[in-house]
Amino acid sequence: xxxxxxxxxxxxxxxxxxxxxxxxxxVVYDLQEQYEAIMNSKDFKEEFHALLKDYVGxxxxxxxxxxxxxxxxxxxxxxxxxxxxxxxxxxxxxLGQILLAKKMGKTRIICETxxxxxxxxxxxxxxxxxxxxxxxxxxxxxxxxxPNVERMKMLGATVVPVQSGNKTLKDACNEAIRDxxxxxxxxxxxxxxxxxxxxxxxxxxxxxxxxxxxxxxxIKEKEGRDYPDYLMACIGGGSNAAGTIYHYKGDERVNIVLxxxxxxxxxxxxTAASLNIGTVGILHGSKMYVMQTEDGQIIEPYSISAxxxxxxxxxxxxxxxxxxxxxxxxxxxxxxxxxxxxxTKLEGIIPALESAxxxxxxxxxxxxxxxxxxxxxxxxxxxxxxxxxxLKHLK
Amino acid sequence: MTIxxxxxxxxxxxIMTRISRLFKEKGKDILSVYFSSGYPTxxxxxxxxxxxxxxxxxxxxxxxxFSDPLADGPVIQRSNSIALKNGISQKLLFEQIKDIxxxxxxxxxxxxxxxxxxxxxxxxxxxxxxxxxxxxxxxPDLPLDEYNAEYRPIVEKYGLDFIHLITPETSxxxxxKIDEAxxxxxxxxxxxxxxxxxxxxxxxxxxxxxxxxxMNLKNPTLVGFGVSNHETFRAAADNSCGAIxxxxxxxxxxxxPTIEEAVSSLIKKIKG
Numbered sequence: 001x002x003x004x005x006x007x008x009x010x011x012x013x014x015x016x017x018x019x020x021x022x023x024x025x026x027v028v029y030d031l032q033e034q035y036e037a038i039m040n041s042k043d044f045k046e047e048f049h050a051l052l053k054d055y056v057g058x059x060x061x062x063x064x065x066x067x068x069x070x071x072x073x074x075x076x077x078x079x080x081x082x083x084x085x086x087x088x089x090x091x092x093x094x095l096g097q098i099l100l101a102k103k104m105g106k107t108r109i110i111c112e113t114x115x116x117x118x119x120x121x122x123x124x125x126x127x128x129x130x131x132x133x134x135x136x137x138x139x140x141x142x143x144x145x146x147p148n149v150e151r152m153k154m155l156g157a158t159v160v161p162v163q164s165g166n167k168t169l170k171d172a173c174n175e176a177i178r179d180x181x182x183x184x185x186x187x188x189x190x191x192x193x194x195x196x197x198x199x200x201x202x203x204x205x206x207x208x209x210x211x212x213x214x215x216x217x218x219i220k221e222k223e224g225r226d227y228p229d230y231l232m233a234c235i236g237g238g239s240n241a242a243g244t245i246y247h248y249k250g251d252e253r254v255n256i257v258l259x260x261x262x263x264x265x266x267x268x269x270x271t272a273a274s275l276n277i278g279t280v281g282i283l284h285g286s287k288m289y290v291m292q293t294e295d296g297q298i299i300e301p302y303s304i305s306a307x308x309x310x311x312x313x314x315x316x317x318x319x320x321x322x323x324x325x326x327x328x329x330x331x332x333x334x335x336x337x338x339x340x341x342x343x344t345k346l347e348g349i350i351p352a353l354e355s356a357x358x359x360x361x362x363x364x365x366x367x368x369x370x371x372x373x374x375x376x377x378x379x380x381x382x383x384x385x386x387x388x389x390x391l392k393h394l395k
Numbered sequence: 396m397t398i399x400x401x402x403x404x405x406x407x408x409x410i411m412t413r414i415s416r417l418f419k420e421k422g423k424d425i426l427s428v429y430f431s432s433g434y435p436t437x438x439x440x441x442x443x444x445x446x447x448x449x450x451x452x453x454x455x456x457x458x459x460x461f462s463d464p465l466a467d468g469p470v471i472q473r474s475n476s477i478a479l480k481n482g483i484s485q486k487l488l489f490e491q492i493k494d495i496x497x498x499x500x501x502x503x504x505x506x507x508x509x510x511x512x513x514x515x516x517x518x519x520x521x522x523x524x525x526x527x528x529x530x531x532x533x534x535p536d537l538p539l540d541e542y543n544a545e546y547r548p549i550v551e552k553y554g555l556d557f558i559h560l561i562t563p564e565t566s567x568x569x570x571x572k573i574d575e576a577x578x579x580x581x582x583x584x585x586x587x588x589x590x591x592x593x594x595x596x597x598x599x600x601x602x603x604x605x606x607x608x609x610m611n612l613k614n615p616t617l618v619g620f621g622v623s624n625h626e627t628f629r630a631a632a633d634n635s636c637g638a639i640x641x642x643x644x645x646x647x648x649x650x651x652p653t654i655e656e657a658v659s660s661l662i663k664k665i666k667g
Contacts, residue, residue: 023562295484296514297462
């Protein structure tokens, strides 16, 4: 049974690696050499755990959604990452990486952000640790995620609107990497998803693995067994999905079903469904499925959700998808909106647009569910930042 | 399986590549110029190559535009993106320059990003390059280990030079390894930066150039990133075999009415 562990040179099967300009070799190599030892040290574990508990508010609840369960004919639990400090799972990773940065003597933090959740989380971590923070954010996203931009500014971060490409997450990544190329000695790049050069995909997955670690004992308490029949999450770069499945990757009793952003529909071309329509390529330092032309030019993705609006997917997910270990369905903008309104109506929870894609898996999977099936679905973030969009679509 | 021996045969008769010959025969003050193919117009490449060659430039780097050029600064990002809008592709570029060896005999290098070469098919990419008479390849996001493991045998099969980059952050031990894996020359990145003009190279950069010079590498070196005028060219060329100019040439293309005038304006600035 495969457990999808990363190889020494950073591959999950055929995906991953470290395709970076030479100027970044030393800083990335140092991180490869040190991150495991630091993450396994008693010091780090204690500090990280204390922050997750007292600052983030972990463990996040595993909530039995009775009305949703009734509607879909199974036992649905929501893993409430939306209740974390700063409103999403992103804070788990930002706090872990900033502890690493401090231990490695770095004095300046940069990051990219799409929906702004990772930017807010990193700006928060920087305020807490008193480190300067520069957030790269596509100019389009700066417009559509205004409340998060204001939060980052209030937290003391410098938000740089990126004007290249489609002015979204991909372009923010490019610009953050360029900054890093210019400042490799003092700067730590806190990547927000399971992407980028080795060791980032594995490092971020491990920072987020607290989600599945908690699911394990929480579901045991509630259901008397430590695994669900289904795990569900949304997937852009793949961080909340990686966190949700981390301890179950090799457990074949657990079906993994993920939602990627279908946009207006995969057949329209206006989509961000990188696993379903991508081909193997290299972007942002990693070999993965990428939406691209025959000539190797990256296709600009589209999704209503800024956090899923990315033309690639982290390498671990690529291998799991290729092997059929995970099932990944493209969910359209409309399906996500419908699911967001449904959760709000049935359970009184307004999810982030990203998480709404995961919720939209429920109607898609309805016919497969048996009455006693236990489904754990991660609500990766809350919908405050998306109110503008929701109000526009509220009939 | 049929084995294609032709690259080996060509290699046997020429023995020294055009790039090696340039470094052996001229050896110093070598000026290599980069441009983005497809810019300013989709079919500019052959004319730019001819103009640079006629003006006495020693070597040319033909840029293959990529949508996400992360080692490049704003000037080349922009020329890349306009070139792609103009409709350039690898196939089209190869078609445009298929007879380029009737026009010039100076060394020609393809410079791009690994994803494009990979989608073309790396073997096909090298084969096509060799057919056209290209001498070397630079892919700044293909690191040493990946190159050695997967790509090097293909490059060597076709007798092409592969030019790796070194930077101020590269350790001496790694520089030795990179030197071993390179042929033609080693590309010395001037500073921790993306591509783009700098007006001067301060002492610390010159110390780094001297440190590399003292290592007596197997390959000659050229300095690139930030070379834009006579002062930076001299600082680079005094401590290596010469320099590579990219962004400054793109700026000249923007500022001058014709390609030929852009070339002569550039040469005036660099040679001083």
